[in-house]
Amino acid sequence: MATKASRSAARIMMAPAVVLLLGWMLVPLIMTLWFSFTKYLPLRGDSIERGLDWVGIANYARFISSSSFWPAVQTTLIMVGGVLLITVVLGILLAMLLDQPMWGQGVVRILVIAPFFVMPTVSALVWKNMLMDPVNGIFAHLWRFFGAEPVAWLQDASLSSIIMIVSWQWLPFATLILLTAIQSLDSEQLEAAEMDGAPVIKRFWYIVLPHLARAITIVILIQTIFLLSIFAEIFVTTGGAFGTRTLTYLIFQRVIDSQNIGLGSAGGVYAIILANVVAIFLMRIVGKNLDA
Amino acid sequence: MGQIQLKQVTKSFGSTEVIPPLDLTIEDGEFTVFVGPSGCGKSTLLRLIAGLEDITTGHIEIDGQDATSVVPAKRGLAMVFQSYALYPHMSVRKNIAFPLRMAKLDQAAIDQKVEAAAAVLNLTDYLDRRPGQLSGGQRQRVAIGRAIVREPSAFLFDEPLSNLDAALRVGMRLEISELHERLKTTMVYVTHDQVEAMTMADKIVVLQAGVIEQVGTPLELYRTPRNIFVAGFIGSPKMNFLTGEEAAKHGAHTVGIRPEHIDVVESGGAWQGTVGVAEHLGSDTFFHIHNTGLAETLTVRAIGDVSLRHGDTIHLSPRVEEFHRFDAAGLRIA
Numbered sequence A: 001m002a003t004k005a006s007r008s009a010a011r012i013m014m015a016p017a018v019v020l021l022l023g024w025m026l027v028p029l030i031m032t033l034w035f036s037f038t039k040y041l042p043l044r045g046d047s048i049e050r051g052l053d054w055v056g057i058a059n060y061a062r063f064i065s066s067s068s069f070w071p072a073v074q075t076t077l078i079m080v081g082g083v084l085l086i087t088v089v090l091g092i093l094l095a096m097l098l099d100q101p102m103w104g105q106g107v108v109r110i111l112v113i114a115p116f117f118v119m120p121t122v123s124a125l126v127w128k129n130m131l132m133d134p135v136n137g138i139f140a141h142l143w144r145f146f147g148a149e150p151v152a153w154l155q156d157a158s159l160s161s162i163i164m165i166v167s168w169q170w171l172p173f174a175t176l177i178l179l180t181a182i183q184s185l186d187s188e189q190l191e192a193a194e195m196d197g198a199p200v201i202k203r204f205w206y207i208v209l210p211h212l213a214r215a216i217t218i219v220i221l222i223q224t225i226f227l228l229s230i231f232a233e234i235f236v237t238t239g240g241a242f243g244t245r246t247l248t249y250l251i252f253q254r255v256i257d258s259q260n261i262g263l264g265s266a267g268g269v270y271a272i273i274l275a276n277v278v279a280i281f282l283m284r285i286v287g288k289n290l291d292a
Numbered sequence B: 001m002g003q004i005q006l007k008q009v010t011k012s013f014g015s016t017e018v019i020p021p022l023d024l025t026i027e028d029g030e031f032t033v034f035v036g037p038s039g040c041g042k043s044t045l046l047r048l049i050a051g052l053e054d055i056t057t058g059h060i061e062i063d064g065q066d067a068t069s070v071v072p073a074k075r076g077l078a079m080v081f082q083s084y085a086l087y088p089h090m091s092v093r094k095n096i097a098f099p100l101r102m103a104k105l106d107q108a109a110i111d112q113k114v115e116a117a118a119a120v121l122n123l124t125d126y127l128d129r130r131p132g133q134l135s136g137g138q139r140q141r142v143a144i145g146r147a148i149v150r151e152p153s154a155f156l157f158d159e160p161l162s163n164l165d166a167a168l169r170v171g172m173r174l175e176i177s178e179l180h181e182r183l184k185t186t187m188v189y190v191t192h193d194q195v196e197a198m199t200m201a202d203k204i205v206v207l208q209a210g211v212i213e214q215v216g217t218p219l220e221l222y223r224t225p226r227n228i229f230v231a232g233f234i235g236s237p238k239m240n241f242l243t244g245e246e247a248a249k250h251g252a253h254t255v256g257i258r259p260e261h262i263d264v265v266e267s268g269g270a271w272q273g274t275v276g277v278a279e280h281l282g283s284d285t286f287f288h289i290h291n292t293g294l295a296e297t298l299t300v301r302a303i304g305d306v307s308l309r310h311g312d313t314i315h316l317s318p319r320v321e322e323f324h325r326f327d328a329a330g331l332r333i334a
């Protein structure tokens, strides 16, 4: 693929895919931007055919001044941060555990990955009805067995519960990436550190963790992108109540419940901005690991 | 101080015994080289001494103290690995300082020792680089630097030069030998390159399948190999082995004669054959000779450039006093 001819041939052949992908991204983005500057209430008879009224930044002003906006941003950040923290910390521990030679390694690894294959809706429903139900849930039975009062998880500890559910789903992803990274660590480095007098904890801190830095960066970046748009888990468990209304969920409520597409689109643009702010922020902190 | 003693040491991985009971003493200040073919257990033996591998049975004593169950860090030994095992995310300075930091020395002492080691190893200009930005030889020196700052009672090297090109290998070989002259610290050095073994060692330990075939100075091994294996392993090109009639003449089952102990003569001579391949090195010429009626091929070394070519007839005169005689079990007949 190095000659001029083969490069231009490659470009021509890639063109359809690039054009398709660009259209795929740009069309919804431009429509969202357009709607966000118009009054678009389908139930009041507004429609694209009849033309939408231009309202300037009224939608933006209204969305941000809503009393639900800042709490939603805060909830989003707590949820993303909580899930990242849990998945990265447990992911590292699990990866190190799975890296040890043990009996039935293959089966155990598949079991660890399994949650990733369960659809978010299904896993949230399973957690809600089978594990966290205050009357019939396994946790309730466990609590009662030890003589404690069952916890109404999704009401009294709603945000933590959802963080738990989402972490359970994303832990396999983090573990898998971190496991491959750990496996690529040269065992002689660990042995050298051992001879240099570093006890286990220091070997982890000075050798293993720096080796994992790049993988951790990748896990954090990819997960953040997906976690900012978490929806199904909230929809089927709390429906946005009890302080679990994230920005994504707020936008959904504006568009579907209040049937205000203009306002929802403005929220969507805010979500894009938030995602970019978070991404730039993360890149700044951890991104320098990527070019090491 | 750095005397290391192995007493009836064995090592098994699962049910395969890699090292049968083995006794060995490495004296303080000695440069000991382990040589042997690939897979004979050289690395395993070194790792047993380092403590990176547990001994199955037996004892290891360092300076007279039982060290069998002492953790690697507390044995006072430093190891240089074949892959160098530098810490890739730390600068050269931090790499060399790492063992000192682990020993909780104060910063001033650390800086001073690192600078001193860097000066000895010509690394001063590279202290702030990462290992990834160094050449193979420089990385090797960093690995040695990391070992010397600890002032260990003995250094362990596992094929430290095998990743370097030929020219660099010769240079580093000299540097390590010089380091040994200067520090006078015990060094245990693993290699499968018998030239390294011959040139660097005070004492060579020849291993085969975990068994010590012979221990001795390089010249002892060269002059009086204890058996056919050692005779064939030490020396380059390899010793010629003859059986049958020629051996019977000397009253042995097998006789061996080194290529450098057979002279090329104009005519006469005890043996003759046709030249197969002639390797002209300028200083020496190596002939691989066929149709001698003695062995499949006979290797002969002639000093200087001898202008015999493929297919020529060559006349040879072995030096009778240089024959090595072995019995049917392969052992040397005195």
Ligand SMILES: Nc1ncnc2c1ncn2[C@@H]1O[C@H](COP(=O)(O)OP(=O)(O)OP(=O)(O)O)[C@@H](O)[C@H]1O
Binding pocket: B013, B018, B036, B037, B038, B039, B040, B041, B042, B043, B044, B045, B192
């Ligand atoms: N962890 C292990 N588990 C099982 N067998 C092992 C292990 N490590 C080494 N061996 C076996 O022990 C024998 C000696 O290995 P060792 O690495 O000591 O050889 P070596 O002499 O260093 O060879 P080389 O010159 O190729 O490095 C080999 O047959 C090897 O297969």
Ligand SMILES: [Mg+2]
Binding pocket: B042, B043, B044, B159
């Ligand atoms: Mg080895």
